Amino acid sequence: MTTSSENPFFSDTSQPQGPPDTFIPPPALESAADYDEDSSSFGGTDSSGDASSSGELESLRQGYLSRRILKLLPELLAEPAFRIGQRGDLRKRDVFLTGALPVWAGALPNVRFRYGGTGVSPNLYSAVVAPPASGKSALRHARKYGRPSSSTSSGGTSPESGSSPENRTALESGASPEGRASPQGSSTGQEGPEEEPPGRERPGVRAGRRQLFLAADSSAAALKRRLEEIPHGVIFETEFQALSRALGSSWGSFTDVLLKGLQNEAIRMSRSSKGAVTIPHPAPSIALAGTPAALGGFMSGSGSTPGTGNGLFSRFLFYRFDREFEWSPQFRSPQSESTQSEGPQSEGPQSEDLQSGERRGSLEESLRGAGQKFREARRQLGARETPLWVSVPGALQEAHTRAFRSLTKKWGEDGSVPRSMQASLTRAGLQAVKIAVVLRGVRLAESGIPPASTQSIELGAEDMEAGIRLSLTYLLHAIEVGARLQGDDGPQDTCLQGKALQEKAGSQAKLNERKRDLTERQREYLEALPEEPFSTAEAKDLASGFGASKRGVQRWLKSWRKAGLLRKPKRGMWAKRRPEREDSPRTEGLPGAESVISVIDGIPALVGGRAP
Numbered sequence: 001m002t003t004s005s006e007n008p009f010f011s012d013t014s015q016p017q018g019p020p021d022t023f024i025p026p027p028a029l030e031s032a033a034d035y036d037e038d039s040s041s042f043g044g045t046d047s048s049g050d051a052s053s054s055g056e057l058e059s060l061r062q063g064y065l066s067r068r069i070l071k072l073l074p075e076l077l078a079e080p081a082f083r084i085g086q087r088g089d090l091r092k093r094d095v096f097l098t099g100a101l102p103v104w105a106g107a108l109p110n111v112r113f114r115y116g117g118t119g120v121s122p123n124l125y126s127a128v129v130a131p132p133a134s135g136k137s138a139l140r141h142a143r144k145y146g147r148p149s150s151s152t153s154s155g156g157t158s159p160e161s162g163s164s165p166e167n168r169t170a171l172e173s174g175a176s177p178e179g180r181a182s183p184q185g186s187s188t189g190q191e192g193p194e195e196e197p198p199g200r201e202r203p204g205v206r207a208g209r210r211q212l213f214l215a216a217d218s219s220a221a222a223l224k225r226r227l228e229e230i231p232h233g234v235i236f237e238t239e240f241q242a243l244s245r246a247l248g249s250s251w252g253s254f255t256d257v258l259l260k261g262l263q264n265e266a267i268r269m270s271r272s273s274k275g276a277v278t279i280p281h282p283a284p285s286i287a288l289a290g291t292p293a294a295l296g297g298f299m300s301g302s303g304s305t306p307g308t309g310n311g312l313f314s315r316f317l318f319y320r321f322d323r324e325f326e327w328s329p330q331f332r333s334p335q336s337e338s339t340q341s342e343g344p345q346s347e348g349p350q351s352e353d354l355q356s357g358e359r360r361g362s363l364e365e366s367l368r369g370a371g372q373k374f375r376e377a378r379r380q381l382g383a384r385e386t387p388l389w390v391s392v393p394g395a396l397q398e399a400h401t402r403a404f405r406s407l408t409k410k411w412g413e414d415g416s417v418p419r420s421m422q423a424s425l426t427r428a429g430l431q432a433v434k435i436a437v438v439l440r441g442v443r444l445a446e447s448g449i450p451p452a453s454t455q456s457i458e459l460g461a462e463d464m465e466a467g468i469r470l471s472l473t474y475l476l477h478a479i480e481v482g483a484r485l486q487g488d489d490g491p492q493d494t495c496l497q498g499k500a501l502q503e504k505a506g507s508q509a510k511l512n513e514r515k516r517d518l519t520e521r522q523r524e525y526l527e528a529l530p531e532e533p534f535s536t537a538e539a540k541d542l543a544s545g546f547g548a549s550k551r552g553v554q555r556w557l558k559s560w561r562k563a564g565l566l567r568k569p570k571r572g573m574w575a576k577r578r579p580e581r582e583d584s585p586r587t588e589g590l591p592g593a594e595s596v597i598s599v600i601d602g603i604p605a606l607v608g609g610r611a612p
Contacts, residue, residue, distance in 0.1 A: 240290030
């Protein structure tokens with residue numbers, strides 16, 4: 001197995017400040033031996049069994065977060081997600097989780113890990129892209145983790161509502177709320193070999209007592225001032241326009257701050273009142289949502305060219321979906337939500353995942369309890385004198401390296417993948433570890449943050465597996481977002497669009513060819529099946545009219561699904577495959593997508609995970 005010194009991704013996993021006083025072990029690996037020494041074998045048959053099922057693969061192609069991912073999530077994320085999904089819309093559940101990851105990253109100041117030889121924070125950027133009135137507003141539930149709490153406010157200040165008038169004046173004048181002068185220039189503290197301060201965000205100002213959320217509609221100077229005060233703040237907006245308006249203005253062009261922020265590169269500025277000022281380790285997180293039409297404006301808000309070649313594009317975890325046009329009940333009572341065990345089921349392919357287990361309480365109660373742990377984690381981590389380092393065990397380094405090495409090789413052999421998407425693949429590797437560290441931090445919040453003397457903890461196997469799976473799933477979404485962005489809002493990418501159009505034009509021909517392999521009786525039966533989704537029982541009821549047995553029809557349905565003539569929108573339901581419909585596999589024909597799916601399909605189960 002590759003050692004840390006040989007691994008180019010993790011060049012130094014030793015602790016920079018001596019042995020830890022307290023060690024928190026991760027769960028043991030269960031299948032580290034699943035990796036063959038030949039990286040090209042990654043993506044084979046020895047997988048977790050999650051994505052390898054045909055239903056799971058179809059779910060993945062349609063963009064849902066997989067069953068396996070949900071099993072690996074810590075309870076503070078899984079419980080609210082379950083509540084949202086239990087209401088019957090799995091897209092909203094996925095939207096919530098996509099926004100919750102960056103918000104939780106904001107609760108982890110003074111948490112660092114090493115990647116590429118540099119100390120990195122687990123801050124994340126995410127963006128949900130969907131048509132109007134499609135359910136992307138579920139993102140707002142993720143904001144509730146950081147809402148105000150009277151138990152954490154002090155002197156009129158709460159984590160979300162901001163400072164009191166006296167404190168705001170002090171902060172704007174360069175003094176801390178406690179009356180201390182704010183530091184000018186870089187701190188003298190060292191973080192291993194980097195010129196970065198390892199201590200608190202600002203001496204004398206506790207992270208748990210300051211505003212968490214940053215305004216997207218800000219001037220560049222105001223945003224930098226806020227980042228100086230709160231390097232781990234979160235930009236949270238449910239409409240792209242709030243940020244694109246600022247980026248497109250002369251006073252708010254802070255694209256450089258966003259570009260540097262994800263990778264924690266120092267931001268330097270000069271002020272007449274304070275002289276040269278440096279934000280040595282900015283770590284903002286971003287959670288956004290908006291329509292496809294507004295995405296182009298956001299990506300080009302700073303005057304740069306929209307599309308996958310934009311530096312901002314590769315820094316985001318994208319989640320995209322089209323509206324599933326059906327009406328959802330809007331008058332559900334809080335009582336019914338707290339006791340609901342059955343009800344309207346989503347048409348998504350994983351609705352059965354949400355019905356296992358006994359859970360009590362409402363979504364609001366779940367988020368209220370999680371929010372208390374969120375604020376306590378932020379308070380304790382913000383009060384640390386030194387960073388809490390998260391080290392990556394060698395077996396998990398190997399898992400990460402083989403996954404992304406395999407995908408890099410597959411994309412290199414696929415001449416149709418646009419070169420501009422390579423940056424998204426490169427950053428997906430970093431995002432996988434960032435997500436994993438965020439999940440580790442959430443688990444710490446569940447069990448209680450370690451004492452201030454703790455210098456290091458290890459990443460858990462379930463965290464790394466979930467991080468890899470999530471980052472690659474979001475990469476699938478980025479491929480589709482990039483294809484549509486190039487086609488609708490930006491310059492034509494001939495290779496990308498030509499491939500997609502060719503596949504779309506040939507999809508009907510492929511279906512016709514598959515139908516020719518059927519007998520005349522089978523073709524007649526297939527045409528007689530309902531145009532809308534139908535149950536297995538309904539399909540069997542038609543059997544006698546075509547001289548077929550119910551058992552024979554069951555075999556037909558299964559074989560036609562494998563042949564691509566039918567699909568399963570959910571358990572017990574079937575639907576005809578129509579290439580012109582929006583609900584056909586979203587990744588079909590997109591360059592690089594099948595390679596990503598094959599790598600996800602081959603990821604071994606690093607740990608058992610918990611029941612959803």
